[in-house]
Amino acid sequence: MRRICLTLPTNRACSDTIAALGEEAAYGARHFDAEVHLLILDSSDAEVFAAHQVAVNALPPVPEVIVHHLDERAQQDFLTEVIDRSGTAASQRLLTLMLPPHVSYGACTNRAFLFAEALGCTSVHRRxxxxRYQFLHGEPVFPLHHELGALGRPATEVADGVSRSRLDPAYAKWPVALVGGSFVGEMSVDVAEIRDLDPDIYQEVVGLAVPAGYPEIWRKNLIQESFRGAGSAPFTGDRTTLSRVNPMRVDMCNISFDREVYGRVPLPPATDTIGSDYFLIHLVHDAQLPGVVHNRHIVNYYTGERRTEAGFLAYQLRFAKFLLSAPYFHWIHTRLTAASPAITDDEGRIRPSAIADLVRDSTRLDRGANAERLDVLQHCYRKLGGRYGAAADALGVRRGELLDQAVRDMEDFAHLVDVWEVLSRNSRDLGLPWKP
Structure with a gap:
């Protein structure tokens, strides 16, 4: 029986989501030969954590489903032990990268990866x-159905069970490294407002994330597809594709990775940066590893906090940092694609040293393009006026810090890649240090 980790990182109230994930975990245990560890990594305040614990306690017991609900103290204790075992002189730096004081989409998922290693899992499935899940004929549509059906199996075995295969036969013997879908529902409430206020400014702002030199037709298509997920069409039946997965077709709210991916390379731990958790999706694509895309898309919605002024400003900072990280990641992915035969071994396993070297080399990029990018963003926001003008002012105050941080984020990422395999091994050796 294989052991898998279905994980929910959270820092806000989501008792309904916990109940729904409990149902998905039960589905996986009942329909597949799997022991499902439902891992809730909870960074919420004490009141919300207590409400989540009530939701956890209300989950009906299901054979082969084990629930772990961990607050930040429990997470820190585990990480401290794992890092201490590594013998690194920079233990506090590593602990901060793994459990930073600010929001980090990459760090919360990296913690899930290490906990999954400690649990002896072979895959991580993130929500x-x-x-929310879609429904068909009154029943929830769980992504775990396709994830457990394909992940980790040789692509040749998976080919007969998908709707279509577009995989290069040269990689057909490699195991499926990623299975994912996208989301349906409203696009990001923040960029959607820009589009509604001024479509031309929307094109200019979102276009800042597109690599320089892209042909105009590709550029327009990328802008058109960004932040939209899979649209709004409801689920009516399964469609699956075995291929080299296009990163635009999957989302981190609906993703699963084989441990041969996340056990070797982490996600960037940058704080207050949207998109920082998408690196492994791109890496799987760059390395030409097999993947499956399905259409069991998650229903996306936005909490009330995102619609407050404080939530708006927080997101605009994260969006700005995403735009400033873009040239570094474009540079890395271009070179990874060019070097793809060298970044994997004969069995399709990624070589972490090749990744760390490129991440570190990216920090030598000229900062001038990023300074111009920030100028354009502020100019566009001032043209929009209102609270966007206030956001432009806030970005101006932090201008130098933001440009510096974009470089430091890549330096931190390279450092984490350097030690990641040791941390993964230590986690697996340490095992289960807490009671479920």
Missing amino acids: DSDS
């Missing part, structure tokens, strides 16, 4: 707190 988000602001997500």
Whole structure:
């Protein structure tokens, strides 16, 4: 029986999501030969954590489903032990990268990866707190159905069970490294407002994330597809594709990875940066590893906090940092694609040293393009006026810090890649240090 980790990182109230994930975990245990560890990594305040514990306690017991609900103290204790075992002189730096004081989409998922290693899991399946499942004929449509059906199996075995295969035969013997879907529902409430206020400014702002030199038709298509997920069409039946997965077709709220991916390379731990958790999706694509895309899309919605002024400003900072990280990641992915035969071994396993070297080399990029990018963003926001003008002012105050941080984020990422395999091994050796 294989052991898997269905994980929910959260820092906000989501008792309904916990109940829904409990149902998905039960589905996986009942329909597949799997022991499902439902791992809730909870960074919420004490009141919300207590409400979540009530939701956890209300989950009906199901054979082969084990629930772990961990607050930040429990997470820190585990991480401290794992890091201490590594013998690194920079233990506090590592602990901060793994459990930072600010929001980090990459760090919360990295913690899930290490906990999954400690639990002896072979895969991680991530969901988000602001997500719901679709329904068909009154029954929830669980992504775990396709994830457990394909993940980790040789692509040749999976080919007969998908709707279509577009995989290069040269990679057909490699195991499926990623299975994912996207989301349906409203696009990001923050960029959607820009589009509604001024479509031309929306094109200019979102276009800042597109690599320089892209042909105009590709550029327009990328802008058109960004932040939209899979649209709004409801689920009516399964469609699956075995291929080299296009990162635009999957989302981190609806994703699963084989441990041969996350056990070797982490996600960037950058704080207050949207998109920082998408690196492994791109890496699987760059390395030409097999993947499956399905259409059991998660229903996306946004919490009330995102619609407050404080939530708006917080997101605009995260969006700005995403735009400033873009040239570094474009540079890395271009070179990874060019070097794809060298970044994996003969069995399709990624070589972490090749990744760390490229991440570190990216920090030498000229900062001038990023300074111009920030100028354009502020100019566009001032043209929009209102609270966007206030956001432009806030970005101006932090201008130098933001440009510096974009470089430091890549330095931190390279450092984490350097030690990641040791941390993964230590986690697996440490095992289960807490009671479920």
